[in-house]
Amino acid sequence: MQKKLQQFDKDYMEQLITHGAGHDILRFVSIPDLLGEDASSILYVMGKKLARQVNPSSMEHIEDFFIQMGWGNLNLVKQKRHEMTFELSGAPVVHRWKVGLGQEYRMEAGFLAASIEQIKELACECVDENVPKKEYVQFNIYFAKED
Template sequence: MRETAKLSTQNISSLVSTGAGFDLLRYYTLPDFLGKDAPYLLYFMGKNIARETTLETWEDLYEFFQYMGWGELKLIKEKKKEIIFHLSGHIVEKRLTQKLHNVDFRLESGFLAQMIQIITSDTYECFEQINKKENAVEITAIKG
């Protein structure tokens, strides 16, 4: 079995992608293979990707989202048992306004849940809500 390097903002920037190929996998191929469980499995795939990273700070996390082509992630509000993030930008807007398929942000939510646990040492679950009017996504992390 081949050993792979952990993902970081330094080495992820060397990957080149338009995102279109990734979207084809996410919205066509994976749902075909995974069936109705695709959203749940994408969430856990996101968590798995996070476990393979070396990110340690919120700034690293925001930069990683940019490099992955997931959009601009910003922490909006932090409460005792809840953290609210805003995911926006050109990439998110393009995903939300296209007409080919229904979009979700389960992969990003799973990744974020695991990264919050890595950064804070507390367990969180993330839920996303699409705001088509603003072409953005609000991701709420709830402490478990």
Template sequence: MTNAFYSQFAGNAIKSSVLSVEVLRDALLPNLLGDDSSGILYWAGKDLARQFPVASNDDLVTFFEQCGWGHLILQKEADDLITYELTGEPVARRSFALKAPDFMLETGFLAEQVSERFNCVSEAKITFQNKMRLQISVTIDHEQPLLGHDPQAPLEIVRPEADQQPTDDEQSPQA
């Protein structure tokens, strides 16, 4: 179901309204969840990552863009620490519109994607944040393997077809 669900919406040329997503995420959920909002969103991000596993960093970047979370950049990868930067219009928009924007959904999502990739416990935290970008560091604990782990097959990422210019052979003759 996950691949079918993802493919149906990721391949849709008509994108959902930014307003509808932001109303749910930044107005409704914080009111429903109260003081526990950040923690619950972190765990919700981890749950989403288990539902929508990706196979590579390129797929992860594409998935973030498609979700409207921003542009994800792999900054540094070491044995026990991976650092990402999240930038772009979604980050700036939420940062300027909200007094204290919460990016814990994305943070939890990255933590779980790394856990799935390395088959061990991983935790993430925001290590830098300003109005235009944030840095998320994921710590990998190779000493704590995931027990009873049954990973799902990764998503087949839908990539938008690039606008291609016709070759000379494909161009129609001009009258």
């Protein structure tokens, strides 16, 4: 029988003790080594499952979570009927590129996709793209077209 997972809320997140190195080793070394070529897809699904546990209720909650996780500063830069564009920037993003720690942002993309799905109540997917010259990662959310 599977144990019910801890519901993530702000109080729970503030109780976690970490300095990031352990997370980085697991995220960028151990998990990709363990999962091989499937790592990108599985990290995306992990991000989606995490968002369902966190259950963000607003854009501000999503932005705060990105900061708490040490992922960087998330900003909505464009919104259209069937698409949203976000930029993830800040020291964590630049640092990852400088030291060569993971060039992929699939966990963040999965988290963002599931979070937006919950808030907007629309199915969507997220595609990430590195923009190193401008020091940010762009996330494009695409909503399923309504019939």
